[in-house]
Amino acid sequence: MVLSLIRFVHSLFMSSSLKKILFAVVLVAAFGGYVLYQRSQNIPSASAIATNNTPGAGGSGTPPQTEPNNPTSGTQLGTTTTTAANSTETVSYKDGEYTGPVTNAFFGNVQVKAVIKNGKLTDVVVLEAPNDRAMTIKITNDSMPKLKEEAIVAQSAKIDIISGATQTSEAYRDSLAAALAQAKV
Amino acid sequence: MGMPITVEVVDPYVTQAALDAVYDYFRSVDERFSVYKDTSEITRINKGLLTREEASTDMRSIFRLCEETKQLTDGYFDIRKPDGSLDPSGLVKGWAIFHAADLLDRLGFQNFFVDAGSDIQVRGHNTEDKPWAIGIKNPFDQTQIVKTMYLGQNEGVATSGTYIRGQHIYNPKAVQQGPITDIVSLTVIGSNVYEADRFATPAFAMGKEGIRFIERINGLEGYQIDKHGIATMTSGFEKYISS
Numbered sequence: 001m002v003l004s005l006i007r008f009v010h011s012l013f014m015s016s017s018l019k020k021i022l023f024a025v026v027l028v029a030a031f032g033g034y035v036l037y038q039r040s041q042n043i044p045s046a047s048a049i050a051t052n053n054t055p056g057a058g059g060s061g062t063p064p065q066t067e068p069n070n071p072t073s074g075t076q077l078g079t080t081t082t083t084a085a086n087s088t089e090t091v092s093y094k095d096g097e098y099t100g101p102v103t104n105a106f107f108g109n110v111q112v113k114a115v116i117k118n119g120k121l122t123d124v125v126v127l128e129a130p131n132d133r134a135m136t137i138k139i140t141n142d143s144m145p146k147l148k149e150e151a152i153v154a155q156s157a158k159i160d161i162i163s164g165a166t167q168t169s170e171a172y173r174d175s176l177a178a179a180l181a182q183a184k185v
Numbered sequence: 186m187g188m189p190i191t192v193e194v195v196d197p198y199v200t201q202a203a204l205d206a207v208y209d210y211f212r213s214v215d216e217r218f219s220v221y222k223d224t225s226e227i228t229r230i231n232k233g234l235l236t237r238e239e240a241s242t243d244m245r246s247i248f249r250l251c252e253e254t255k256q257l258t259d260g261y262f263d264i265r266k267p268d269g270s271l272d273p274s275g276l277v278k279g280w281a282i283f284h285a286a287d288l289l290d291r292l293g294f295q296n297f298f299v300d301a302g303s304d305i306q307v308r309g310h311n312t313e314d315k316p317w318a319i320g321i322k323n324p325f326d327q328t329q330i331v332k333t334m335y336l337g338q339n340e341g342v343a344t345s346g347t348y349i350r351g352q353h354i355y356n357p358k359a360v361q362q363g364p365i366t367d368i369v370s371l372t373v374i375g376s377n378v379y380e381a382d383r384f385a386t387p388a389f390a391m392g393k394e395g396i397r398f399i400e401r402i403n404g405l406e407g408y409q410i411d412k413h414g415i416a417t418m419t420s421g422f423e424k425y426i427s428s
Contacts, residue, residue, distance in 0.1 A: 144397060145420065147396060147418060147420065148420070149416065149417050150415070150418075151414060151416070152331040152410055152414050152415070152416050154323060154329040154330065154331060155320070155329075155330050155333055157318065157320070157330070160298070160317050160318045161191075161298060161303075161305055161307075162303060162321075162322055162330065163304070163305060163321055163343075163344045163372055164321060164322025164324075164327065165303070165322070165344060165345070165347065165348055165349045165352065165370065166302045166303050
């Protein structure tokens with residue numbers, strides 16, 4: 001298993017596709033680093049720098065030439081926009097209460113209301129839940145046909161994956177246990 | 186969390202970078218949601234160092250989904266433990282696997298599985314171009330398989346079980362009755378691993394009636410094994426047992 005993984009990694013290094021991937025990663029990292037640097041100089045930022053004024057940005061390899069303090073035409077001064085690359089914490093909401101649609105959730109309907117205060121989600125209220133209709137989990141024997149039963153028997157079919165209870169955190173306390181990644185080419 | 190992760194991608198254009206992205210994602214989920222980490226966000230909330238309003242977007246999403254699941258299961262799903270702390274891992278696991286599979290999907294992969302603590306999301310087909318063959322472990326002899334399921338429609342599978350030493354599942358509405366013992370394993374197949382996983386534990390907490398709960402839900406099938414080694418399956422389960 002380890003041998004085939006080593007062979008796989010070795011064959012990756014020999015292939016030109018890896019070189020292309022590495023080049024693309026370096027490119028994106030350099031570009032991303034430049035964008036982050038620009039944003040750090042600009043609080044609040046006037047517009048998404050990366051989207052403007054960059055001729056053929058994808059393949060050129062050089063950072064955009066825009067001056068951070070001179071927004072290009074078409075952008076509004078004083079508005080704050082967020083770039084997709086960054087964290088979800090930069091998204092904000094308008095204050096108020098918003099009720100979602102009644103949603104079918106297998107067992108009945110669910111409807112929730114989101115409460116926004118100071119631009120952040122502060123509460124979720126469940127307006128309608130299946131139990132409102134007195135549809136409970138107590139299921140009597142005469143309400144459904146008898147389900148099929150069988151004695152379990154060891155099987156020898158060829159399988160790809162096993163599902164069953166596993167050891168949890170006591171046994172694997174330090175982050176994730178060594179994972180086995182198989183990529184069959 | 187803290188469990189083994191296995192990712193297998195069949196598509197020949199898979200890269201180490203793609204696999205690394207999946208593991209990095211699981212690592213970040215663990216950093217946020219593991220109740221065994223002193224610095225995780227959930228631990229800080231449980232210690233009162235962080236309020237739920239101050240929590241991250243992901244954490245608040247999870248709380249919302251847990252509340253919804255609690256309503257749907259009439260309280261059999263409950264992230265509040267007997268000691269009063271919150272542990273959302275019963276939902277986070279399936280949610281995280283689902284998002285990891287989505288990550289691979291967005292990278293263009295079509296045939297793979299993601300397995301975390303033996304809850305599994307499959308996509309496409311296996312290396313022989315056939316549905317993924319998943320074996321259910323024998324609760325009484327973990328070297329054996331007692332049932333094989335064939336999944337070829339991007340389903341998810343989750344198994345709740347209590348046959349690992351030290352693991353117990355309680356009915357959160359009747360903790361004083363002690364752990365569930367009349368059944369030892371419940372495997373749920375859903376349209377995706379998030380749905381399968383979030384219903385597997387509360388169904389188990391219902392004991393022998395759990396399989397009937399799964400039967401009542403459209404889109405879920407189940408295979409339950411009781412303490413005597415008798416299995417009960419939902420009426421639609423048999424469609425998964427022939428390849």
